[in-house]
Amino acid sequence: MSVGPVGVLALQGDFREHQHSLEQAGATTRQVRRPEDLESISALVIPGGESTTIGRLASLYGMIDPLRDVIKGGLPTLGTCAGLIFLAVDAVRDAPPLLEVLDVVVERNAFGRQNDSFETPIDVAGLDSPHQAVFIRAPRVTKIGSDVEILATYDDQIVMVRQADILAGAFHPELTDDLRFHEMLLSVREEN
């Protein structure tokens, strides 16, 4: 049986960079803009972008419930930056519409404005060498539920988590050549 493509939410943001990383990692991809685009996808990526824009469009185009259903149904999912925010149960500062599937509270723009954006090597659980993480007006996780595992911290702040088949980080592996996060998603898919 052939494996379905990885859906990449394409309402706004750097979804093409995610598609590129996934394709480099050997997966096929499909842009997701409407509920019917979710059919037969084997995993999902929620990209970086502006969380208020993505949340508003998702709510307007009836995407919130269908996305929530497939993710709760165990679809392997990776969210980066705005994707982390969108997956969370709550966000501090102007919370946009959220999927509320990942049991964490996030703080938007937690490291400051663009001048405070930065890149730095971080250690990530499960990776044998550091990842050069790019944080852009990045959020941080301020609270986690009991089923949530911390995969990475920076400066004592939680910046990547896993809850069952959901992976979510505050930084942008898709802006680097490091494919290990997309490979992580594909290996979650294989385990299922």
Place this chain on the structure above:
Amino acid sequence: MERGTDRVKRGLAEMLKGGVIMDVVNAEHAKIARDAGAVAVMALERVPADIRADGGVARMSDPAMIDEIMEAVTIPVMAKVRIGHFVEAQILQSMDVDYIDESEVLTPADEEHHIDKWTFTTPFVCGARNLGEALRRIGEGAAMIRTKGEAGTGNVVEAVRHMRRMTKEIRSLASMNPEQLMSAARDLGAPFDLVQEVADTGKLPVVNFAAGGLATPADAALMMQLGCDGVFVGSGIFKSADPSPRAKAIVEATTYANDPDQLVKVSRGLGEAMPGKEIADLDVRLADRGW
């Protein structure tokens, strides 16, 4: 930990892709833009149509006004400086503005030099009419490019011209043999290493938005289909009869640019667009500012 790297500066523009950046002149406009789904706002005292109508010298906005907008919304806030006016840029950087637009919409401060943008932590976006101009700005450190179009006209023809020209020139570079690239660099007036990079990758090394004259959802979708990464809408929203629904419609048209049925829905009943201007009738061509 490093701030202000190329990847961090260009990265913010990557996050804005597929989105709409709206000109706003006060906190109330900024909130309308945010609620409509804008990915960022451009804070300025007068929209280009008013700058055009008022004449005189247009300068960087009052920091108090920019602050008011930065406090009103959590999406990124951009602001404009005059071409070559590096002190206005220092002021905006010091205020923690998220992106600086070195813009032909304001009256140039220097006719020979653009700002040396490498010396700033805050990223810059610059206008361009063609590939050579885009690569010169990138060579000076711009982390994002936009077409110049012709701001404040409600006429998309110049933005289309600039985008088509850039696409054609990029295609032409990509089809060249290595020995042709140096003469191409000479003809474009562009740095050789950037010419080589564009020839290798077939695209600009930074994000490229459309700007200058967009007034309708169809204009936004047109620019997206022509290959832009996103759009700026200046006078087009707040100079129209009913800004809020138009702002929302332009955001939706940018996401669903390839879906004509959806474009029909969002274009319906928006009221009067901003009054447009014929390019041939203009006294001042803003796009001719800078080089």
